[in-house]
Amino acid sequence: MNAVVETRDLTKRFGDNYALTGLTITVPRGHIVGFLGRNGSGKTTTIKILLDVIRRTSGEATVLGEPTGSVAVRRRIGFLGEDKRLYSYMTVREIIAFTRPFFPAWRLETETRLLMDFELPLNHKIGALSKGMRTKLGLLLNLCRHAELLILDEPSEGLDPVMTEQMLQSLVRQAADGTTVFFSSHQVAEVEQIADHIIAIEKGRVILEGALDHLRQRFRRINLVFDDPPPAEAFRRDGVDRVIMQGRTISILASRNVDEIVALGPMLAAKSVDVQSVGLKELFLEKVKEDHANS
């Protein structure tokens, strides 16, 4: 099975408000997948539906091939929520002993190693731990499961840069073991760093997705300077995603047929043609603007 998560036309309504408006995504197995979106775009809602914490309004969603809500599937996945809160009345030792029996793939060597690496105090009550410690504990409880799929909601939220790096490193390590990592984030930088595949959403709908390297190689920003700029219509062509008129400079975001679009420059008597690659942040922002312009 190539997709660890699949949704089709997933919709979720809260009263009058639609948090998801026909979301169709596929999370490919064996990748680190970044789920990118602004605050309120529907990332947490999607994840909660996958975990059956909330129920969908319509559409379909499956995890590891089974419909959401399957108890058996949850034995094979891990989850780290944004809140990172755990049972404050239990000690570190107690929650590990409580969690362990649920997961058949749990490895004691991982548990021992992480307890040491993370320096977690076994006999302290969870309520007395700092946020950083709680995050490490949450990570430990997930990493020891050696799950097929790890779902994380804003994993670096509230963490300092050192902790963030440590956390990203442990995710990379799990990925090297074969775990598919699916993490949501509104921080482009960390997505760009470790994800090799991204799904970007806005207002409950996909606006950009694909292998990150593929996107980096596909998209180009083409800047054309004119003495007398032609109207935007002159640039309506297959592959032109957005045309921005800035005085005598016309800036085009191209997703395809870059050479053809570049050739428009000399054809329309451009004074200069400049081609640049596009980073994820820029690409994401452009797609958001495009989405707003279209709706």
Added chain:
Amino acid sequence: MPIRKVWRESRSRFFFILVALLLVTAATVFYNAKAERVVIESKDFHAAGVRTISGVLFMFWSFSALFLGLGGFLRERAVGTVDYTLSLPVSRTSWFLYRSLNGALQSMAAALIPALSIPVIAALSGGDFPVSDALLLGLRMGLGGMLFYAIGLLLSTLFAGDFTSAGIGIALVYAVTISTRVIESIKRLNLQDAIFRPMQMIDPHTHLIRGPMPWSGVALSFALSLVLAACAWKVTTDRDF
């Protein structure tokens, strides 16, 4: 094991209630013994004991049972742990069964243990109160009054705030107790006798329990609590958290 978590999170609350009820019971037994002008020397703990169970102990216990029903996923959502709990490979129905059974057993224990402490107190003071009486009265209170626990259980699935649930619950408990005494049709159901009025059952001379236990009333009350629990289960499995 899910039961471990369910027990751990309710443990402190349960012990607190148990200790409180034991203290209340002990104090009231002695108070009642004196009030009846039956001094400890006379060793007659019967009336005192029964009155305690039916009156003070029952009153405190009914609210305790209500509180023992609170908690659940809504409270976990407020605290932030509901995602972790629900992401574990345990169905919502399983969680509900564990929680409701744990709470029901705690309610029963909170009824029986203080009731059974009365014979002990009596014996320690040289008096006498039959253990069987204590057991029967405690059982009747626990089973018949399971209704209050079930009200707490249902409220906990409807309202997030513990205070909201408790407030509404207390109001409902009062409503239930008053209606069983006042409203004719409900009076006929024998609920009141089932739970509230043991005095009639004590023979004033032999101080023994006479007449049959109002088991029909107890059964009806228990059945009602099962219905409420089923509603609580339905709400839990259906709703979003």
Added chain:
Amino acid sequence: MVIRLNPSLGVPIYLQIVEQIRHSIEIGALVEGEQLPAIRTLAEELVVSPNTVVKAYDDLEREGLIRLRHGAGAYVEKSNLAKSRLRRFREASTVVKETVRKLRSMGLSDDESRRLFEAEWIEEVSAR
């Protein structure tokens, strides 16, 4: 071997890794037969997806710069390919020097020349 990555450049990370390893080999920071870090080790060190490192190593192997031995790690290939690449590089730098001189003599500014090259490369990449 020190690798510094810039994920927000818009240049795929795996290409950055390929270039930096290639550069290390060319300047002798990595020598023939030397073992490269394991895929998971390098991924953890750089904090990037293991798939990215796999891609980079695959590319380098295709270029003949390294060899991946099943289960035994990656090694800098002892071959003349590396040496000849160095030679080719030197030749190419001479070509570039002459071309730049010629373009300047034609009256083009450096910026204009650069844009011509980029347009040509984009065409090449898209045609590939």
